[in-house]
Amino acid sequence: MKEKVLKKFEELFGGLDGVNVYFSPGRVNMIGEHTDYNGGHVFPCALTIGTYMAVKKREDRKLRFYSMNFEQLGVMESSLDGITPEDAAEWTNYPKGVMWAFAGRGFTMDCGLDMVIYGNIPAGSGLSSSASLEVVTGYMLKDMYGFDVSNVDIALIGQYSENNFNGMNCGIMDQFASAMGKKDNAIFLDTSDLSYEYAPLVLDGAKILITNSNVKHKLVDSKYNERRTECETALKELQEVIGIKTLGDLTEEQFETYKSAIKDEVRLRRAKHAVYENQRTIRAVEALKNKDVELFGRLMNASHVSLRDDYEVSCEECDILAEEAWKIDGVIGSRITGGGFGGCTVSIVKEEAIDDFIEKVGTVYEKRTGKKADFYTVDIGDGPSRL
Ligand code: GLA
Numbered sequence: 231m232k233e234k235v236l237k238k239f240e241e242l243f244g245g246l247d248g249v250n251v252y253f254s255p256g257r258v259n260m261i262g263e264h265t266d267y268n269g270g271h272v273f274p275c276a277l278t279i280g281t282y283m284a285v286k287k288r289e290d291r292k293l294r295f296y297s298m299n300f301e302q303l304g305v306m307e308s309s310l311d312g313i314t315p316e317d318a319a320e321w322t323n324y325p326k327g328v329m330w331a332f333a334g335r336g337f338t339m340d341c342g343l344d345m346v347i348y349g350n351i352p353a354g355s356g357l358s359s360s361a362s363l364e365v366v367t368g369y370m371l372k373d374m375y376g377f378d379v380s381n382v383d384i385a386l387i388g389q390y391s392e393n394n395f396n397g398m399n400c401g402i403m404d405q406f407a408s409a410m411g412k413k414d415n416a417i418f419l420d421t422s423d424l425s426y427e428y429a430p431l432v433l434d435g436a437k438i439l440i441t442n443s444n445v446k447h448k449l450v451d452s453k454y455n456e457r458r459t460e461c462e463t464a465l466k467e468l469q470e471v472i473g474i475k476t477l478g479d480l481t482e483e484q485f486e487t488y489k490s491a492i493k494d495e496v497r498l499r500r501a502k503h504a505v506y507e508n509q510r511t512i513r514a515v516e517a518l519k520n521k522d523v524e525l526f527g528r529l530m531n532a533s534h535v536s537l538r539d540d541y542e543v544s545c546e547e548c549d550i551l552a553e554e555a556w557k558i559d560g561v562i563g564s565r566i567t568g569g570g571f572g573g574c575t576v577s578i579v580k581e582e583a584i585d586d587f588i589e590k591v592g593t594v595y596e597k598r599t600g601k602k603a604d605f606y607t608v609d610i611g612d613g614p615s616r617l
Contacts, residue, residue, distance in 0.1 A: 231253075231282050231348065231350065232251045232282065232617045234282075234298070234348060235251055235282045235283070235284040235298070235346050235347070235348050236249065236251060236284055238284070238296070238298055238346045238348075239284040239286070239344070239346040242296055242305060242344075242346065243286065243294070243344045243346075248286050248287065249284055249285065249286045250284070250285055250286075250370070250373070250374065250616055251282060251283065251284045251285075251616070251617045252282070252283045252285070252366050252369055252370045252373070252614065252615070252616050252617065253280055253281070253282050253283075253366065253614065253615055253617055254280050254281055254362045254363075254365040254366035254369055254408050254409070254613070254614035255276040255277050255278065255279065255280035255362055255407075255408055255411050255611050255612070255613065255614075256276070256277045256279055256280050256281075256351040256357040256358045256359060256361070256362045256408065257274045257275060257276050257277060257357065257358045257361070257362075257403075257404055257407035257408055257411070258274065258275060258277060258357060258438065258440060258567055258568075258574075258576050258608065259272060259273065259274040259403065259407070259567050259568060259576070260273045260274065260275065260416055260431070260438075260514075260530070260567075260576060261273050261507075261510060261511050261514045261526075261529060261530055261533050261565070262274075262403075262507060262508070262510075262511035262514075262533075263507060263533060263537055263541075263543075263565075263566075263567070263568075263570070264457060264503065264504065264507065264537070264541055264543065264569075264570075265421065265478060265504060265507050265508045265511065266401030266402055266403040266419075266421040267399070267400075267401035267421075267458050267461070268421075268461050268465075268476055268477040268478050268504040268508070269421060269422040269475060269476025269477065269478035269479065270420075270421060270422075270476070270477065270478035270504060270507065270508030270511065271418065271419065271420050271421065271478070271508055271511040271512055271515075272401075272403045272417075272418075272419050272421060272511065273416050273417070273418055273419075273429075273511055273514065273515060274403055274404075274406075274407035274416065274417055274419075275407065275411065275415065275416040275417065275431060275610040276407055276408060276410075276411020276412070276610060276611050276612065276613055277351075277357065277411075277608050277609070277610065277611055278608070278609045278610075278611035279350045279351050279357070279608075280349065280350070280351060280362040280366070280408070280611075281347060281348070281349040281351070281359065281362040281363045281366045282347065282348045282349070282350075282366075282617075283345055283346070283347050283366045283367070283370055284345070284346045284347075285343055285344065285345045285346075285370055285374065286343065286344050287341050287342075287343060287374065288341055288342040288343060288344060289341060290341070290342055291309050291310040291311060291341065291342045292307060292308075292309055292310075292342040293307070293308050293309060293310060293326070293329075293342050293343055293345075294306070294307050294342075294343070294344045294345065295307075295308075295322045295325065295345050295347070296345065296346045296347070297321055297346075297347045297348070297349075298346065298347065298348040299321075299347075299348065299349055299353065300321055303321075306322050308322070308326065309342070310329070310339055310341075310342055313326050313329055313330045313333070315327070315395055315396065315397075321363075323395060323396055324360055324363045324364050324367070324391075324392075324396065325345065325347075325363060325364075325367040326395070327364070327391030327392065327394075327395030327396055328364050328367040328368050328371070328387060328388060328391045329367070329371065330391060330395055331387045331388075331390050331391040331394070331395065332368070332371055332377065332387060335387070337371070337375070337377045337379070339371070339375055340375070343374075347363070347366075349362065349363065352442055352444075352604070353446075354446035354572065354573065355442050355568075355573050355574050356566075356567060356568025356569055356570070356572070356573025356574050357440070357567075357568065357573075357574060358404040358407070358408060358568070360392065360396075360404075361388060361392075361400075361404035361405045361407070361408050362408045364387075364388030364389075364391060364392060364405060364408075365384055365385065365388050365405055365408040365409045365613075365614055366614060367388075368384035368385075368387055368388055368409070369381075369384055369409070369614035369615075369616075372384065373616055381409040381410055381613060381614070382406070382409065382410065382424065384405075384409045384614075385402060385405035385406040385408070385409040385410065386402065386405070388405035388408075388409070389401070389402050389405045392405075397451070398451045398454065398455070399454065399455045399458050400454070400569075401421060402419075402421055402424070403419065403421070406419055406424075406426075408613065408614070409613055409614060410426070410613055411610075411611060411612050411613040412428050412610075412612060412613070413610060413611055413612050414430055414431065414610050415428040415429060415430050415431065415610065416428070416429050416431050416610070417429075418515045421478070422475070422476055422478055422479075429515055429518060429519065431518070431610060432518075432521070433523055433562075433578055434521070434523050435580055435581055436523065436562055436578050436579055436580045436581065437578070437579055437581055437584065437607045438576060438577070438578060438607065438608050438610075439576075439577045439578075439579045439584060439587065439605060439606070439607050439608075440567075440574050440575070440576055440577075440605070440606045440607075440608055441551050441555075441574060441575045441577065441591065441603050441604070441605050442573070442574045442603060442604040442605075442606070443545075443547040443548050443551055443572055443573065443574065443575070443595075443601070443603060444601055444602065444603065444604060445545065445547045445548075445572040445573075445601065446571075446572045446573065447545060447571040447572045450569065450570075450571045450572070453543070453571060454543075454569055454571075457500060457541065457543065460496065460497050460500040460501075461477060461497075461500055461501060461504055463497055464477070464492050464497045464498070464500060464501035465477055465501070467491045467492045467493060467497075468480075468488055468489075468491050468492065468501070470491055471488050471491045472484065472488050472491075477501055477504040477505050477508070478504070478505075478508045480505045481505075481509065482505060482506055482509055485501070485502065485505040485506075489501070489502070499539075499540040499541070499542075500540065500541060502536075502540050503536045503537065503540040503541040506536060507533060507536060507537075507541075510529045510532060510533055510536075511529075513525075513529060514526050514529040514530070517529065523562055523578065524562060526562070526563060526578070527561075527562030527563025527564075527578055528563065529563070530562075530563030530564065530565045530576075530578070531552075531556060531563050531564065531565065533565045534552045534564065534565035534566055534575075537565070537566055537570060538566075541570075543566075543569070543570030543571055544566050544570055544571075545570070545571055545572055546599070547572065547595070547599050547601065548566040548570075548572065548573070548574075548575055550594065550595055550598055550599065551564070551566075551575045551591060551595060551603065552564045552565055552566060552575050554590065554591045554594045554595065555575065555577050555579075555587065555591055557590075558579075558583060558586060558587055558590055558591070559583060559586075560579060560580035560582060560583025560586070560587070561577055561578070561579050561580075561583060561587065562577075562578040562579065562580070563577065563578050564576070564577035564578075565577075584607065587605075588605045591603065591605075592605070
């Protein structure tokens with residue numbers, strides 16, 4: 231991949247003197263979905279697929295962007311002066327947003343850049359191609375301009391730019407997973423205070439299998455923002471009767487005791503998911519520590535049901551993928567992963583059952599939806615680096 235972006239860079243922008251190449255991973259979340267903006271826990275891991283960036287400083291203040299994933303758009307040019315979001319060049323809004331957010335914190339770039347980007351995360355798959363682009367940009371800026379920021383700062387700046395430059399009200403999980411990834415480990419992150427611990431994903435002869443439904447539904451960002459508002463309103467209602475800061479502060483029992491404060495049936499289900507999913511995540515990590523992978527899997531399945539019925543962020547295609555997976559011997563757990571409304575499921579599958587899984591789930595999926603699913607067994611990788 232390094233050679234691939236360098237070759238393109240040379241072709242488009244000339245000499246490779248002073249060119250650096252950076253990488254930052256995508257992520258898959260094992261459990262803890264839609265909890266990160268509710269003060270709850272998440273359990274993602276970084277992948278070995280992600281975003282590559284070849285970059286060189288310029289002598290003027292121009293920014294030139296080229297994505298090998300959107301070659302039809304050609305080289306897109308803007309300037310360090312007056313960075314604003316642009317509809318026509320949507321993908322550049324991610325790196326530009328990060329530059330804008332650094333500038334807002336007093337980290338000013340004294341010259342422009344030429345950049346070639348290539349991502350090998352399937353677009354719209356829910357594996358955080360945008361967060362990995364934000365984090366690779368932040369990491370590159372730190373390294374090239376000597377900005378004094380930690381990887382956690384890079385994650386926070388990425389999230390800030392996505393919220394305020396790109397209008398997507400995401401939580402911190404994706405950027406954190408990309409910036410703080412560690413080979414063979416998942417990250418147990420408490421989003422209420424950003425404390426975290428690494429947990430080795432020892433799966434006892436099983437593998438993580440990602441299935442891409444290859445559907446991305448429309449209005450994903452607006453539906454996501456709507457869920458977030460519903461949870462915020464439910465929290466305010468609960469705060470009338472119990473002193474909590476976030477939905478993540480509640481146990482299931484407390485939720486059941488106080489839930490009548492929530493005056494709308496839909497909001498009640500949204501809040502229920504946030505509370506129960508957080509507790510499931512805590513329990514799942516505990517199970518993993520106790521080497522009880524089977525319990526971990528059952529909690530993944532319960533997470534899917536809750537995302538499907540209470541949070542309503544699944545879709546017919548992902549329901550088929552999860553439900554067909556549950557029928558197969560050797561499947562320990564399977565659920566939709568990421569923001570939802572399409573994208574991927576993540577499954578833990580015994581090695582000897584993987585071929586059977588791909589064959590059976592693939593066949594039923596195609597029969598029932600007319601679409602082809604893609605399957606990838608994945609490795610858990612490290613955070614960002616200069617290659
Ligand atoms: C998206 C967001 C994350 C998180 C997940 C759902 O990936 O970017 O912050 O909320 O959805 O768990």
